[in-house]
Amino acid sequence: MTITFQPSAFSGLVDRDNGLVSREIFVNHDIYAEEQERIFTRAWLFVGHESQVAKPGDFFISSMGEESVILCRDRQGEVHVFLNSCTHRGMKVCRYDEGNTPIFTCPYHGWSFATDGSLVGVPYYKDAYHEELDKSEWGLLRVPRMTNYKGGIWASWDPQAPDFLEYIGGFRTYLDILFDGWDGAEGGTEIIGGIEKWLVPSNWKFPAENFIGDRYHNISHRSVDLVGIGPSGQGRRDNRERDGAKSLDVSFPERGHGTVIFLRPADAQPVQSYQNDPIVAEYFYACEIARKERQGELWRILGGPGTIFPNMSYLPRQPRSIAVWHPRGPDQTEVWRWFLVDRSAPPEVKEFLRQYYIRYSGPSGLTEQDDMENWNYAHAASRGAMARRLRYNYQMGQGYAVDDFEDGGLHLPGTVLDTTKARAGEQNQRTFYTRWADFMAARDWDELAGWRNGKSANGHAAQGNGAAGR
Amino acid sequence: MADIVNLMELESGQAVRLDNDATAEIVSNPGDGVWLFVRYLSHPDDPAQVGVEDMVFAQVITEVLSE
Amino acid sequence: MVTDNVTANDAVARLLLRQDVEAFLYHEANLLDERQYDDWLDLLTDDVRYWVPMRRNVKFGELEREFTREGQDINWFDEGKPTLIQRVQQIQTGVHWAEEPLSRLAHLVTNVEITDVQPDAADAGEVSLRCRFIIYRNRVQTETDILVGRREDTLRREDGQWRIARRKVLLDQNVLLAKNLTFFF
Ligand code: FES
Ligand SMILES: [Fe+2]
Numbered sequence: 030m031t032i033t034f035q036p037s038a039f040s041g042l043v044d045r046d047n048g049l050v051s052r053e054i055f056v057n058h059d060i061y062a063e064e065q066e067r068i069f070t071r072a073w074l075f076v077g078h079e080s081q082v083a084k085p086g087d088f089f090i091s092s093m094g095e096e097s098v099i100l101c102r103d104r105q106g107e108v109h110v111f112l113n114s115c116t117h118r119g120m121k122v123c124r125y126d127e128g129n130t131p132i133f134t135c136p137y138h139g140w141s142f143a144t145d146g147s148l149v150g151v152p153y154y155k156d157a158y159h160e161e162l163d164k165s166e167w168g169l170l171r172v173p174r175m176t177n178y179k180g181g182i183w184a185s186w187d188p189q190a191p192d193f194l195e196y197i198g199g200f201r202t203y204l205d206i207l208f209d210g211w212d213g214a215e216g217g218t219e220i221i222g223g224i225e226k227w228l229v230p231s232n233w234k235f236p237a238e239n240f241i242g243d244r245y246h247n248i249s250h251r252s253v254d255l256v257g258i259g260p261s262g263q264g265r266r267d268n269r270e271r272d273g274a275k276s277l278d279v280s281f282p283e284r285g286h287g288t289v290i291f292l293r294p295a296d297a298q299p300v301q302s303y304q305n306d307p308i309v310a311e312y313f314y315a316c317e318i319a320r321k322e323r324q325g326e327l328w329r330i331l332g333g334p335g336t337i338f339p340n341m342s343y344l345p346r347q348p349r350s351i352a353v354w355h356p357r358g359p360d361q362t363e364v365w366r367w368f369l370v371d372r373s374a375p376p377e378v379k380e381f382l383r384q385y386y387i388r389y390s391g392p393s394g395l396t397e398q399d400d401m402e403n404w405n406y407a408h409a410a411s412r413g414a415m416a417r418r419l420r421y422n423y424q425m426g427q428g429y430a431v432d433d434f435e436d437g438g439l440h441l442p443g444t445v446l447d448t449t450k451a452r453a454g455e456q457n458q459r460t461f462y463t464r465w466a467d468f469m470a471a472r473d474w475d476e477l478a479g480w481r482n483g484k485s486a487n488g489h490a491a492q493g494n495g496a497a498g499r
Numbered sequence: 500m501a502d503i504v505n506l507m508e509l510e511s512g513q514a515v516r517l518d519n520d521a522t523a524e525i526v527s528n529p530g531d532g533v534w535l536f537v538r539y540l541s542h543p544d545d546p547a548q549v550g551v552e553d554m555v556f557a558q559v560i561t562e563v564l565s566e
Numbered sequence: 567m568v569t570d571n572v573t574a575n576d577a578v579a580r581l582l583l584r585q586d587v588e589a590f591l592y593h594e595a596n597l598l599d600e601r602q603y604d605d606w607l608d609l610l611t612d613d614v615r616y617w618v619p620m621r622r623n624v625k626f627g628e629l630e631r632e633f634t635r636e637g638q639d640i641n642w643f644d645e646g647k648p649t650l651i652q653r654v655q656q657i658q659t660g661v662h663w664a665e666e667p668l669s670r671l672a673h674l675v676t677n678v679e680i681t682d683v684q685p686d687a688a689d690a691g692e693v694s695l696r697c698r699f700i701i702y703r704n705r706v707q708t709e710t711d712i713l714v715g716r717r718e719d720t721l722r723r724e725d726g727q728w729r730i731a732r733r734k735v736l737l738d739q740n741v742l743l744a745k746n747l748t749f750f751f
Contacts, residue, residue, distance in 0.1 A: 102703065124623060128620040129630075134532075139533045139556060141533065149554065150554050152558065200738060222635070222640065223634035224640070225620065225634055226742065227741060228744075228745065251659070251661045256656045258649075329574070387642075388645065391642075392742055393643055393747040394595060395652065398662070398746040399664050399745075401665065402664040402746075507626070545703070
């Protein structure tokens with residue numbers, strides 16, 4: 030999609046050289062409207078999981094940006110994503126959350142669409158349309174780009190968008206930790222039934238930048254850490270497996286993705302974790318051994334929170350889940366959270382994790398409740414005429430990241446900020462807003478795919494290619 | 500004029516009459532209350548349609564012929 | 567007549583039981599509104615089940631899929647006493663920012679109907695009931711949530727007093743309109 034506009038309109042909002050970001054990009058309604066055009070119609074967005082549409086006719090209503098979309102599997106077994114809006118007069122064709130159906134019939138005038146999107150039923154087609162309506166032109170609007178990567182279904186409205194694997198580049202190494210089984214089995218995960226959906230009064234970028242690697246806000250989780258809901262009875266997570274590990278913030282400035290990881294020492298061995306239940310502890314221990322066998326050096330990487338630009342965030346393990354921050358106006362975000370478990374895990378393990386996930390995450394989760402309080406009031410207190418003139422500070426650790434990180438013979442893809450001693454840094458957030466500025470400035474994907482020519486849309490040299498694409 | 504038919508209550512195997520006097524057997528009911536998949540049993544306007552499958556709209560169905 | 571007396575006695579027993587149960591529910595609601603969380607925890611049996619499913623929009627005839635399943639799916643809450651105790655402990659740390667400053671809460675309980683009594687009204691050891699609730703929550707300055715729904719409780723008499731053995735909460739929302747659920751239903 031090519032967009033005509035003055036790129037200068039948004040220049041200066043993100044000052045990447047000085048680590049400053051204008052508050053306007055969070056609270057300004059015009060900028061918000063532009064984001065819908067420039068980011069959400071062009072980027073790859075997470076839509077759902079393959080296991081939600083396992084059988085022909087299965088559908089799950091999802092969202093891309095502000096818009097409702099239908100994820101479904103047609104009678105031939107092919108998966109599609111369609112705009113959930115009748116091509117006749119716009120009615121929301123499907124108002125159920127999920128189910129199985131042979132056709133989607135519009136409640137307004139009765140047009141009916143097959144699960145492959147084609148228009149199959151038009152009332153009074155002969156008498157009223159004189160058979161002159163070309164039904165083949167009036168099927169549901171299909172999202173032109175869709176991919177199933179290890180069970181995760183992603184889609185983009187932009188026919189020019191690069192393939193998903195090019196879009197994530199070297200980040201694939203880290204995303205795999207989320208979708209593979211804990212023993213390393215390719216795509217060995219499935220969704221637990223029940224998708225959490227709730228509203229947070231905050232701009233969508235607050236949670237996205239928090240999940241990309243805000244280690245600094247650990248203090249705001251003091252209360253849950255004091256209570257101890259973790260899978261070994263302490264804190265909110267089990268940190269034993271991170272013993273002796275380096276803390277690294279990894280990001281891809283030319284792509285906008287980032288994550289925090291823990292890199293175990295070269296001679297590390299699997300350790301027992303999830304101590305609250307012997308069956309669960311045994312399961313994960315066995316998985317760790319299998320994974321080490323399978324992955325060799327890469328086993329040393331333990332995943333942490335991450336964000337795929339723009340609005341898909343995840344936790345790969347504790348608790349293993351995906352969040353999508355659907356924009357609902359500059360001041361509101363609708364969060365959807367999917368929870369993952371190893372498909373082949375024994376029932377005891379799935380049940381243990383289910384309970385842990387519920388008490389950790391979402392509006393009823395002891396951890397996430399405090400995050401949302403921060404996003405809510407950080408946003409609210411940034412809206413005023415004076416408050417919005419200020420800029421947020423993202424200067425932590427600026428200039429300390431490297432593009433050629435190596436440890437014990439393992440080369441990591443991405444730009445790496447070692448936060449082992451520093452404990453926190455804001456390289457990943459700078460990455461996120463650098464990419465945000467790219468999307469707001471770029472005319473098309475030729476400009477957005479800066480890694481192809483070593484230049485980003487902002488004109489800065491693309492950095493952090495690392496082992497991208499390997 | 501017969502009572503309005505609620506398509507939600509019909510099952511495959513049942514037969515319906517349409518407003519052009521055609522009759523058709525329900526092949527499957529998509530359960531949307533608006534459409535039925537049918538096979539024509541008789542079709543006065545166009546006898547060639549007998550045996551042909553079609554989607555019929557609720558408002559052209561005038562009567563349920565069999566339970 | 568004997569039967570009349572029995573009927574009358576039974577009616578009185580049921581009336582008294584109803585009175586007793588309602589008084590308990592209002593007392594419980596008051597403890598929550600007064601933030602007497604430790605006293606509230608004392609009203610729960612050790613094996614209490616506290617379940618708040620999420621609700622889906624499903625097609626007519628498929629209502630069995632409307633609620634997420636207890637013990638199988640992700641639910642807003644699906645837990646026992648240990649986790650409920652942790653929730654109270656978290657509020658009591660004084661640094662649980664989602665409840666600091668504390669919310670102002672009003673639990674309104676109404677439409678109370680006793681649906682089952684064991685063994686009988688005169689000597690009730692376990693009572694099942696359903697009721698409606700409105701929870702009004704206001705915090706900080708203008709943050710306000712109103713949550714309305716249905717509740718199904720099982721009360722058990724332990725040491726001469728009622729305790730909550732099971733609570734199922736059917737919240738009348740799909741996308742949760744509140745940013746958190748830091749309070750108890
Ligand atoms: S809007 Fe859907 S049929 Fe008219
Ligand atoms: Fe957090």
